[in-house]
Amino acid sequence: MSAVRWFRKGAEILALAGIALMFVFPFLWMTLTALKGMDEVHVFPPTWIPEQILWENFAQAWGSGPFLTYFFNSIFVAVAILVLQIVTGVPAAYAFARYRFRGSKVLFALTLIALMIPPQLTFLPVFIQMSEWDLLNTYLPLILPYAASAFGIFLLRQAFMQVPEELIEAARLDKASEWQIIWTIMLPMAKPVLITFGLFSFIYHWNDYFWPLVMTNNDAFRTLPLGIAMLKSSEGSIYWNIVMAGNVILVLPILLMFFMAQRQIIRAFVYSGVK
Amino acid sequence: MASVTLKHVTKTFEKQTVLDDICLDITEGSFTVLVGPSGCGKSTTLRIIAGLEKETDGEIWIGGQQVNNTAPGDRDIAMVFQSYALYPTMSVYENIEFGLKNRNVPRAERKKLIDEIAEVTGLADYLKRKPATLSGGQRQRVALARAMVKKPKVFLMDEPLSNLDAKLRNQMRQELIMLHKELGTTFIYVTHDQVEAMSMGDQIVLMNGGRIQQAAQPLVVYDQPSNLFTAQFMGTPPMNMFEAMIDASGKEVKIGNHPITKPLPANHLAALHSQRGQRIHIGIRPEKLQMVSHEQAPLSLVSKSDGFDITGIIDTREALGSETIYSVSTLYGRVMVKSYQEELLRVGESVVVYFPYVHCHYFAQNGERIARDAFFSTRADVSGGV
Ligand SMILES: Nc1ncnc2c1ncn2[C@@H]1O[C@H](COP(=O)(O)OP(=O)(O)O)[C@@H](O)[C@H]1O
Numbered sequence A: 001m002s003a004v005r006w007f008r009k010g011a012e013i014l015a016l017a018g019i020a021l022m023f024v025f026p027f028l029w030m031t032l033t034a035l036k037g038m039d040e041v042h043v044f045p046p047t048w049i050p051e052q053i054l055w056e057n058f059a060q061a062w063g064s065g066p067f068l069t070y071f072f073n074s075i076f077v078a079v080a081i082l083v084l085q086i087v088t089g090v091p092a093a094y095a096f097a098r099y100r101f102r103g104s105k106v107l108f109a110l111t112l113i114a115l116m117i118p119p120q121l122t123f124l125p126v127f128i129q130m131s132e133w134d135l136l137n138t139y140l141p142l143i144l145p146y147a148a149s150a151f152g153i154f155l156l157r158q159a160f161m162q163v164p165e166e167l168i169e170a171a172r173l174d175k176a177s178e179w180q181i182i183w184t185i186m187l188p189m190a191k192p193v194l195i196t197f198g199l200f201s202f203i204y205h206w207n208d209y210f211w212p213l214v215m216t217n218n219d220a221f222r223t224l225p226l227g228i229a230m231l232k233s234s235e236g237s238i239y240w241n242i243v244m245a246g247n248v249i250l251v252l253p254i255l256l257m258f259f260m261a262q263r264q265i266i267r268a269f270v271y272s273g274v275k
Numbered sequence B: 001m002a003s004v005t006l007k008h009v010t011k012t013f014e015k016q017t018v019l020d021d022i023c024l025d026i027t028e029g030s031f032t033v034l035v036g037p038s039g040c041g042k043s044t045t046l047r048i049i050a051g052l053e054k055e056t057d058g059e060i061w062i063g064g065q066q067v068n069n070t071a072p073g074d075r076d077i078a079m080v081f082q083s084y085a086l087y088p089t090m091s092v093y094e095n096i097e098f099g100l101k102n103r104n105v106p107r108a109e110r111k112k113l114i115d116e117i118a119e120v121t122g123l124a125d126y127l128k129r130k131p132a133t134l135s136g137g138q139r140q141r142v143a144l145a146r147a148m149v150k151k152p153k154v155f156l157m158d159e160p161l162s163n164l165d166a167k168l169r170n171q172m173r174q175e176l177i178m179l180h181k182e183l184g185t186t187f188i189y190v191t192h193d194q195v196e197a198m199s200m201g202d203q204i205v206l207m208n209g210g211r212i213q214q215a216a217q218p219l220v221v222y223d224q225p226s227n228l229f230t231a232q233f234m235g236t237p238p239m240n241m242f243e244a245m246i247d248a249s250g251k252e253v254k255i256g257n258h259p260i261t262k263p264l265p266a267n268h269l270a271a272l273h274s275q276r277g278q279r280i281h282i283g284i285r286p287e288k289l290q291m292v293s294h295e296q297a298p299l300s301l302v303s304k305s306d307g308f309d310i311t312g313i314i315d316t317r318e319a320l321g322s323e324t325i326y327s328v329s330t331l332y333g334r335v336m337v338k339s340y341q342e343e344l345l346r347v348g349e350s351v352v353v354y355f356p357y358v359h360c361h362y363f364a365q366n367g368e369r370i371a372r373d374a375f376f377s378t379r380a381d382v383s384g385g386v
């Protein structure tokens, strides 16, 4: 290898390391802070490595509210939403991709418009409706409004449209029903897109703060982000180390997910052109 | 095994008529080839038989049953697609199994059937592989195995060999012919390649512009083309075609402005009697013309043969080894000559081209073949056909 190429390679690695650092630093700082004592959080200049590692910060954060309930609620709500979104999104996407029916263009345009409306615009009527149905103190206001995902329908439709028509025809000749075609042929082929969407949806709803904040007034149905926000709003000064410990608890499952499904995720992102 | 019959089948896509009153009888156990230029409606015909496309009008019969309203999966047919259409997320085994599963064949029997087919198609070692890891030829075999394992009454194939390289294509051609012999099932095979049609079919259905031009045995299509289109579609290079004029007496024939050197024989003139005073087309295949260099012409035996001739100059020559294709410019216009002679003629050489009468075809102004008696064929098995 020539000197120029060595130089280029070096510069490339350096640039990548810089970018990686930019993303990793906040996580690192959060984790380190979560392990420090309260007096060490405020020293200047700041220390890198905690003088003494206080694992009990996590226990304190966890114990300062019904965190097990929050944790369970978060998982339950995010998973329930994802399952519903797939159950409703797959047939809808299949219909948009494969059937020609009256009004399909208008319906699809409406779906795309729904993609552009932020929840801050819709929460009030939804809230009032939920309250009229007397559903406020249940999981339903958290789950039902997200039971269908415009984004999911859009992504899956793109994936289904890429499946060659002849494949579906071959399946018809093999005596497969429409449902079988969807679940045993189309969906396995759309797996990368499904994973992309699944991650997106799960992370979005796992992290969601606004909607649960509006829709819950009872600890029994609150989710993790609300619980962690409440760490901050307890009276007196803010215990940043405890807040950060809470945040670590919040992001840990997602980090674990990324580590476990790393290869799949990269494939999914490359495939869906998000990269 | 089953016959397939189309009665007055019409198909329109958004006002564009793609199939126009197709009437077709496909004999039980035949190897029928639908052939024609791209866009003529071959695939549409096949897809209507399969039930993948809904006919606009007409009746479809398979094995004595009208199937217009029968779902594709219930028509007892199997189809091999040009793209093979293998399920990419399933293994070879699962690909072959899928149709059986949906027909509720018990697991043990499925395994037995698949193992048998895998043996026949040489796929036994590949059953666990995914289609993406197979070569084009192997995928082709999986597609065939998937079709065969269902033991259908009719096989439909839409240009199944067109994605293979020339050598493999030839080999698969032979294998398909053998397969048809062994199974005895009705094959309906679509191709745009006339060589494939001639070599594989025992029946050829030649289509153009959504209509059937001719349906007959291959050599009948070759020897007695039903119209101008058929004459020029089959054979490479295509049949030479000349505009000619028959005088009012019905005796004299001119090609362009040039009377032919020897009058047509009496039986030909009789056949052309109804065309007197009109324009016709005279056709002759390049391989039926005979050509000698101008100096040798008087000595040549061919000059004694029964036919007319024209002098010309060789423009181009394609020596293909077994045969040579010349383009000759003459007073009649460009004439293509295919020769199997060992000695080659030179480009620029002055030549005489002989047109034996027995090989002349006549077509009326509207393109239809003008039938004549004593049709010549070197092939005992087809003379007298039609
Ligand atoms: N789904 C369709 N919609 C509109 N036109 C079509 C459709 N399928 C085929 N056609 C048209 O019908 C004609 C015949 O097509 P096809 O049967 O595929 O021809 P071939 O197989 O002989 O090449 C073509 O002009 C094609 O454009």
Ligand SMILES: [Mg+2]
Residues within 6 Å of the ligand: B042, B043, B044, B158
């Ligand atoms: Mg076609």
